[in-house]
Amino acid sequence: MKNNKDKIIDIINQSGIKDASCCAFLPLLPYLLECRAKNRLPKNAKTVITCVFPYKVKENPPKNISRYAAVPDYHKVLENYLALATDNLRNAFLGYEFEWFADNSPIPEVRAAALSGLGVVGDNGLLITKEYGSFVFIGEIVTDLYVECLDELGECLHCKMCKTACPKTENTLCLSAITQKKQNLNDKELQIFLSNDYLWGCDICAEVCPLNKDKKTTYIEEFILGYRDFYEKGEDISGRAYEWRGEKVILRNFDLKNGF
Numbered sequence: 001m002k003n004n005k006d007k008i009i010d011i012i013n014q015s016g017i018k019d020a021s022c023c024a025f026l027p028l029l030p031y032l033l034e035c036r037a038k039n040r041l042p043k044n045a046k047t048v049i050t051c052v053f054p055y056k057v058k059e060n061p062p063k064n065i066s067r068y069a070a071v072p073d074y075h076k077v078l079e080n081y082l083a084l085a086t087d088n089l090r091n092a093f094l095g096y097e098f099e100w101f102a103d104n105s106p107i108p109e110v111r112a113a114a115l116s117g118l119g120v121v122g123d124n125g126l127l128i129t130k131e132y133g134s135f136v137f138i139g140e141i142v143t144d145l146y147v148e149c150l151d152e153l154g155e156c157l158h159c160k161m162c163k164t165a166c167p168k169t170e171n172t173l174c175l176s177a178i179t180q181k182k183q184n185l186n187d188k189e190l191q192i193f194l195s196n197d198y199l200w201g202c203d204i205c206a207e208v209c210p211l212n213k214d215k216k217t218t219y220i221e222e223f224i225l226g227y228r229d230f231y232e233k234g235e236d237i238s239g240r241a242y243e244w245r246g247e248k249v250i251l252r253n254f255d256l257k258n259g260f
């Protein structure tokens, strides 16, 4: 007879998500992130069902935005899969709560997915999976159903290639964060921004990671069909990752880079 974990993974797979596992909720408790979504957590949360969604579409594209921004906004794409999986789980396990989250989540997602055994935590802070490297988004379903999980941890190679390649001079100066900043950039931020090619997001620490070499591209149709790796001024930004900050921010970035 199948145990709960196998049953859950079957349901997740049938909902279109290929890669999932689970970890206990308790070890995540000290690391929960403060956000509005926190009040949606089931009261007696016991298990986090973690899912990864690969997003690499092309091997080495010429691009002026990062890979995560070249696919349609992942919040909407993940919602389609996670909401369906959650409904299917609720129907299969009557009387238990299931709530899905993605990014806008109290769950420290990298830690949760690593604890679930879906990958290791890189020195760049990202989850690195065996099949797709770090080019995966993470989403999860939290439940009060107890599921036996391994809660195992793995480490990256600690080769430090990510740290060496990254342009940030202090912990706070991540280029990805700079490109997404609404307020004016200060001198240091501006200098980092102008010395690099990205208009939105950043893949520097990920592109150099040896654990990202020769990994699979995505199977997710929405990402493949909506792929656009060049931002052009005046394009329709609806449904893109850079829409959430308002068009002003990506336009500001474009103008700065082009000397306007």
Ligand code: B12
Binding pocket: 031, 033, 066, 067, 068, 069, 102, 103, 104, 105, 106, 107, 108, 109, 110, 111, 114, 115, 121, 124, 125, 126, 127, 128, 134, 135, 136, 137, 138, 139, 153, 174, 176, 177, 180, 200, 201, 202, 203, 205
């Ligand atoms: C805020 C945020 C950002 C901020 C700040 C990033 C940061 N590191 O704090 C900014 C805007 C800069 C950002 C950038 C990016 N982000 Co972001 N971001 C988040 C968000 C919403 C919260 C992260 C957070 O604050 N964590 C709390 C702090 C304390 O975490 P931390 O310092 O990283 O350390 C944690 C882990 O690294 C881990 N950890 C560290 N060391 C170890 C060691 C061991 C042994 C273990 C078990 C765990 C562990 O545990 C720590 C505590 O939980 C998460 C979604 C979420 N809910 O988790 C996405 C998330 C982490 N981001 C994601 C992505 C894709 C990115 C970018 C790659 C996008 C891009 N191309 O520009 C960059 C990568 C930058 C980088 N190298 O981190 C993905 C990562 C997927 C993956 N494969 O790991 C996430 C999970 C969103 C998602 N749902 O897919 N991000």
